[in-house]
Amino acid sequence: MEDIVKKRIKQVLKGDQSAFEEIVSLYQNRLYQVCYRMLGNRHEAEDIAQEAFIRAYINLHTFDQKRKFSTWLYRIATNLCIDRIRKKKPDTFLDAPVPGTDGLDHYSSLAHDSPLPEEEVEKMEQQERVQYEISRLPDKYRSAIVLRYIEELPLQEISEILELPLGTVKTRIHRGREALRKQMKKL
Amino acid sequence: MKPCPEEIVQYMHDYLDGEITRRDEQILSEHLEKCQACQKHMDQLSRSVAFLKSASHIEAPEGFSDRIMASLPKERQGAGVRR
Numbered sequence: 001m002e003d004i005v006k007k008r009i010k011q012v013l014k015g016d017q018s019a020f021e022e023i024v025s026l027y028q029n030r031l032y033q034v035c036y037r038m039l040g041n042r043h044e045a046e047d048i049a050q051e052a053f054i055r056a057y058i059n060l061h062t063f064d065q066k067r068k069f070s071t072w073l074y075r076i077a078t079n080l081c082i083d084r085i086r087k088k089k090p091d092t093f094l095d096a097p098v099p100g101t102d103g104l105d106h107y108s109s110l111a112h113d114s115p116l117p118e119e120e121v122e123k124m125e126q127q128e129r130v131q132y133e134i135s136r137l138p139d140k141y142r143s144a145i146v147l148r149y150i151e152e153l154p155l156q157e158i159s160e161i162l163e164l165p166l167g168t169v170k171t172r173i174h175r176g177r178e179a180l181r182k183q184m185k186k187l
Numbered sequence: 188m189k190p191c192p193e194e195i196v197q198y199m200h201d202y203l204d205g206e207i208t209r210r211d212e213q214i215l216s217e218h219l220e221k222c223q224a225c226q227k228h229m230d231q232l233s234r235s236v237a238f239l240k241s242a243s244h245i246e247a248p249e250g251f252s253d254r255i256m257a258s259l260p261k262e263r264q265g266a267g268v269r270r
Contacts, residue, residue, distance in 0.1 A: 017259060024252040032247035046248060053255045130242045149239040155204065174200040180235040181228075 001026065005069045012060055020057055027070065028053075030151065031077050037146045038081035040135040048084055052077040074151075074161045078143050085139050133183055141176030148173055191218065191225055199229050203236060 005026065011019035031052055036045035055076050056063075063072050115136065124132060137145060147158045155173070159166045198215040201207040207215070219226050 017256075020259065021252060021256050024255050028247040028252050028255075029245075032251065033245040036245050037242070042248070046251065049247070050251070050255050050258065054258060054260075057259050126241065127243055130238065133238070134242075145239065149236065150242055170200075170204065173204070174197075177200065177203065177232055177235055180239070181231045184235055184238065185231065 002069060006065055009060060009063065009065065009069070012057070023056075023069075024053055027073055030070070031073060034074065034077055034146060034151060035081055037131070037134055037150050038078070038139075038142060039084060040131050044084065048080045049077060052080055055080075068157075068160075071157060071160050074147070074153075075163070078147070078161060082139060082143065133180060136183055137176055137179055141172050141179055144169055144172040145176040145180070191222055195222075195225055196228065199225075199232055203232060 005023060008019045008022050012023075028049070032045055032049045035049045035052070036042060039045050039048065052073065056073055059076075063069065116132070121129065121132065134142060134146065143162060144158060147153050147161060148155070153161070155166060155169055158173075159169045162169065164172075194211075195215065195218055198207060198211045201211060202215060219229060
């Protein structure tokens with residue numbers, strides 16, 4: 001698949017815009033899914049996934065063709081999702097480090113939405129509950145967890161997408177699992 | 188009761204990452220056999236993972252790729268015909 005993609009990239013770079021369509025078809029579901037799981041909202045997911053493809057198209061000449069295209073595309077999309085999540089949060093004291101959190105700031109400690117009462121959560125359908133629990137994860141853990149368990153990517157690839165050392169990715173996945181465990185203790 | 192060795196939780200995560208050494212796995216399983224609290228911890232972690240994996244596959248909405256193609260800038264910078 002990467003071979004077809006590389007051929008199409010060369011065509012796009014030569015000015016054949018229509019060659020981009022096959023690239024979009026190949027990756028649209030994966031990219032939309034990541035955005036949906038990160039943002040928890042279909043409208044926003046479409047908006048951001050579309051933006052990611054447009055940015056990929058505009059910046060295609062900067063893609064290193066020796067690398068894996070999907071990694072580059074996922075990176076664009078996850079960065080856009082993280083930006084979007086941060087913009088939605090209240091903007092006071094966000095950069096202040098939180099004591100005892102190993103350099104994590106308030107961005108990562110703020111939950112996506114305020115937690116719902118327990119009775120509400122218990123009434124949820126399974127799939128609604130999955131998305132709810134993912135959206136409660138601090139975003140630093142959320143991106144790693146989504147790439148690991150929704151996209152089922154290897155740790156090494158997640159480290160390349162998020163541009164983080166492998167050890168940091170592992171730590172975030174470990175903490176993400178612990179956070180989820182605590183959220184779901186009563187399940 | 189003496190506290191559990193600190194590295195046990197780390198071994199649980201190594202195990203879930205599929206990156207545990209045979210020796211550590213042995214230590215973990217021996218510990219889990221005799222420690223209910225850690226057994227419960229491991230069980231909760233495994234269930235959290237299974238729960239995540241139960242998320243259904245999501246597909247892009249109808250007409251998504253058409254909308255992307257329609258919204259691309261007409262010509263890429265530095266490529267195509269210049270007018």
